[in-house]
Structures are given as C-alpha cells and as structure tokens.
Amino acid sequence: MTATTDPSSATAEAADAVVGADAADGAVRSARALHAPVVDWFAAHARDLPWRRPEAGAWGVMASEFMLQQTPVNRVLPVYEEWLERWPRPADLAAEAPGEAVRAWGRLGYPRRALRLHAAARAIAERHGGEVPSEHAQLLALPGVGEYTAAAVVSFAYGQRHAVLDTNVRRVFARAVSGQQFPPNATTAAERRLARALLPDDDATASRWAAATMELGALVCTARGPQCGRCPIAEQCAWQLAGAPAHEGPARRGQSYAGTDRQVRGRLLAVLRASKDPVPQSDLDQVWHEPVQRARALDGLVSDGLVEPLEGGRYRLPLT
DNA sequence: AAAACGTGGGG
DNA sequence: TCCCCAAGTTT
Structure with a gap:
C-alpha cells in the first residue's frame, strides 16, 4: 500500500479545488482519505477484462479504448477478442485495407472510430516504429485519440501518473467531492484541476486510482440507481452527506436517432x-x-x- | 461551442 | 413503451 496519510502539496491543491467546487461545504475532507478505500475496493471487485491483463499490451489498451468510446463493455468484448487475434500489433492492422477494419468493427457503432484506429495504426507503424507511443502529447496527435484516450493509454498501459477523466470518473468526483448528483454537461477546467489534485503521488497508485475510480463509476456510482450501500466511500461522499439532492442545472439534451x-x-x-x-x-x-x-x-x-x-x-x- | 456521429440494453 | 445512457472525438 502507499502513503495515504502523509500530507503533501497535492492535498492542499485538492482542498482548494474542493472548496472551489463547493464553497458551501465548510468541511474540507482529506483527498487522501479516498485513495485507500477506492483502491482497495478495486483490488477486491475489479472485473477481469481482457484489456486489463498484462498480455494486452499498449496496443490492446489502445484498441479497447477506441471501442469503448460510447459503447458498453459487454458489446465490446467479443469484437475486441477477434480484433486482437487478427491484428496483434499495430503494423498488422496498418497492412490491412481500412474497409476491413470497418467490417470487423461490426455493430459497435460510430464506425469512424474503426477508420481512425486504422489510421492511428498506420501512423504508429510509420512514425513510431510500430510501438504505441508512451507520451501523452504523441498519443494526442494520433487520429481518434482525444484527451481521455491519451490519458487512459499512458495510465493503464504505461503506468504513468496522469489524470484520467471519463464520464464515470467525472460522476464519481461530482458526487463524492462536489456534492452534485451529476457533473456538468461538458468537462470544465475545474474538473480537470480537481482530477489532478486528487491524483496520488506515485505512478503505481495513481494508475490504480484512475482505473479504480472509473470502475467505481461503472459498477457502483452509476448514473441511474447508484448502489451507495456498496460504495467504499459512501460515508465521505459529499452528495450523500448533503442528503442526495436532485440535480439542478440544465438536463442533458438527449440524442434523437429515428429518422436521422x-x-x-x-x-x-x-x-x-x-x-x-x-x-x-x-x-x-x-x-x-x-x-x-x-x-x-x-x-x-x-x-x-x-x-x-x-x-x-x-x-x-x-x-x- | 453546439452538433454530428451508431447501436442496443436496461429501468 | 420510451427514454436514458454507454471508458469520446471531431468540426
């Protein structure tokens, strides 16, 4: 385990971010108090997903992240397995026609992702010697890789200390720290600041923390019907402490589909x-x-x- | 910065 | 049934 109790600059920054996010809440909780419960919960309850296994490698992580952009885990699973078996390295996919990537994508939705993953594979083969880059900036330059995906790859595949802010993490932080039922519609600078402030100091713990907060949001702190009874930080959750108030702000405008x-x-x-x-x-x-x-x-x-x-x-x- | 971009499952 | 939501990115 890591030092979850010693004070540090990160703690002070986190405190500021928390206060900034919810000035009405006078009790500034120690950000560090969240690390151990969440990381321990993850160790006990994490799903055994193929892209989390060591043999997945950076390419497996990257492919999974493309597929998981707006598509549920259960639907990704079979496609991921076929994909990695057929194209175990970026160069293997790069050698294919882009249409084959689109075909193999099947019904995951948003097929432009398949095209972009293919283009990213070609860029990796040509510019990076066939190795998925380990720098956030280099990843960000690849087609289809945005802020989240670049962060996920450096954190999950390369074990780096980097804030990973996806829809799950944003919701967990919104509730546990900011006392809001839902995060803002679009990611804000305050959320990024908070995510950075809450990041554990060492790479290994930060990497686990990123995966753990994401998993907590996916399995327990869900958008609808959160299972607070199974949450490792329910006692410290600002939203719970506030009596689980309903969301104020503007509702997210739903996406229409039929007829479009x-x-x-x-x-x-x-x-x-x-x-x-x-x-x-x-x-x-x-x-x-x-x-x-x-x-x-x-x-x-x-x-x-x-x-x-x-x-x-x-x-x-x-x-x- | 809002809107486009697929698909299917669960409450 | 219908609506909401799912590990976002691009223009």
Missing part, C-alpha cells in the same frame, strides 16, 4: 459490411425510402472515407 441521417448511414453501412463484393446502388436504395436523405447519407459516408464509390454506381468498403 445517422440511422440511414447505419443501414447503408450494414449492407456494405455484409458484402465482400461491390454493392450496386439498387441494393442500397432498399434501405431507405426517402431518396434525398438516402443520397445525402451515402455522400456523407463517402466523404468520411467509410465508403468507396466505384464505376457504374457501385459501392464498397474502402480498399485504400
């Missing part, structure tokens, strides 16, 4: 994925009744590089 271009794109791509050979326009025309929207959706897929138009009005997943 996204739905049409999804149907078009499903047809293309299913066929190894080029598909005639007439087959694509079956998926949507409205010709204007249908054409717009197809154009969008082409301009996104997800679909390749051929001579004679035929289409296929991209070869190059």
Whole structure:
C-alpha cells in the first residue's frame, strides 16, 4: 500500500479545488482519505477484462479504448477478442485495407472510430516504429485519440501518473467531492484541476486510482440507481452527506436517432459490411425510402472515407 | 461551442 | 413503451 496519510502539496491543491467546487461545504475532507478505500475496493471487485491483463499490451489498451468510446463493455468484448487475434500489433492492422477494419468493427457503432484506429495504426507503424507511443502529447496527435484516450493509454498501459477523466470518473468526483448528483454537461477546467489534485503521488497508485475510480463509476456510482450501500466511500461522499439532492442545472439534451441521417448511414453501412463484393446502388436504395436523405447519407459516408464509390454506381468498403 | 456521429440494453 | 445512457472525438 502507499502513503495515504502523509500530507503533501497535492492535498492542499485538492482542498482548494474542493472548496472551489463547493464553497458551501465548510468541511474540507482529506483527498487522501479516498485513495485507500477506492483502491482497495478495486483490488477486491475489479472485473477481469481482457484489456486489463498484462498480455494486452499498449496496443490492446489502445484498441479497447477506441471501442469503448460510447459503447458498453459487454458489446465490446467479443469484437475486441477477434480484433486482437487478427491484428496483434499495430503494423498488422496498418497492412490491412481500412474497409476491413470497418467490417470487423461490426455493430459497435460510430464506425469512424474503426477508420481512425486504422489510421492511428498506420501512423504508429510509420512514425513510431510500430510501438504505441508512451507520451501523452504523441498519443494526442494520433487520429481518434482525444484527451481521455491519451490519458487512459499512458495510465493503464504505461503506468504513468496522469489524470484520467471519463464520464464515470467525472460522476464519481461530482458526487463524492462536489456534492452534485451529476457533473456538468461538458468537462470544465475545474474538473480537470480537481482530477489532478486528487491524483496520488506515485505512478503505481495513481494508475490504480484512475482505473479504480472509473470502475467505481461503472459498477457502483452509476448514473441511474447508484448502489451507495456498496460504495467504499459512501460515508465521505459529499452528495450523500448533503442528503442526495436532485440535480439542478440544465438536463442533458438527449440524442434523437429515428429518422436521422445517422440511422440511414447505419443501414447503408450494414449492407456494405455484409458484402465482400461491390454493392450496386439498387441494393442500397432498399434501405431507405426517402431518396434525398438516402443520397445525402451515402455522400456523407463517402466523404468520411467509410465508403468507396466505384464505376457504374457501385459501392464498397474502402480498399485504400 | 453546439452538433454530428451508431447501436442496443436496461429501468 | 420510451427514454436514458454507454471508458469520446471531431468540426
């Protein structure tokens, strides 16, 4: 275990962040008091996910993070296994046609992620000697890698001390520290500051803390129906202490789907994925009744590089 | 900075 | 049933 009790600059910074986040709460809790319970809870309750096993490597971690962007763990699992078996290293994927990545992506959703993971693999093969970079800035420069994914890779794959702020962690901090039921709609500077302030001092503990807070949010401190009875820090949770007040601020605007271009794109791509050979326009025309929207959706897929138009009005997943 | 971007499961 | 949500990124 680590020194969870000695004071440090990080503690003072955390205190400031906490006060800043909730000035009404006069009792400044020690950030350090959260580390041990959460990390110990993680040691006892963490799921055995394939990308957490040592053999996953940085490439496995990175691939899993792409797949997990907005897609639940259970749906990712089978695709991840096939993907890593087929393309065990970045160079293996880089050697493939991008369309094969899109096909293997299956129904995970947001297929541009498949294209970006493929492009990232090519960048890694060309610019990084086939090794997933271990610097946050270099990762951030890769297609499809944003602030969260870069942080996840350096933390989970390389064991670095880096704040990892995903939707789960944001919710845990919002409740446990800020006393709010939900975090703001968009990640704020205050949240980043708080996440940095709460980070344990040493790399190993910081890395575990990142994974642990994420897992706590995913399994216990969930968006709906949180299981506070099973939470290791329920006694210190600012939201609980405040009587679990309902969320104030603006509600998150839901995403509509039925009837949108996204739905049409999804149907078009499903047809293309299913066929190894080029598909005639007439087959694509079956998926949507409205010709204007249908054409717009197809154009969008082409301009996104997800679909390749051929001579004679035929289409296929991209070869190059 | 708001909006686009897929898909399916659970409350 | 319907709505909400899921390890975000890009433009």
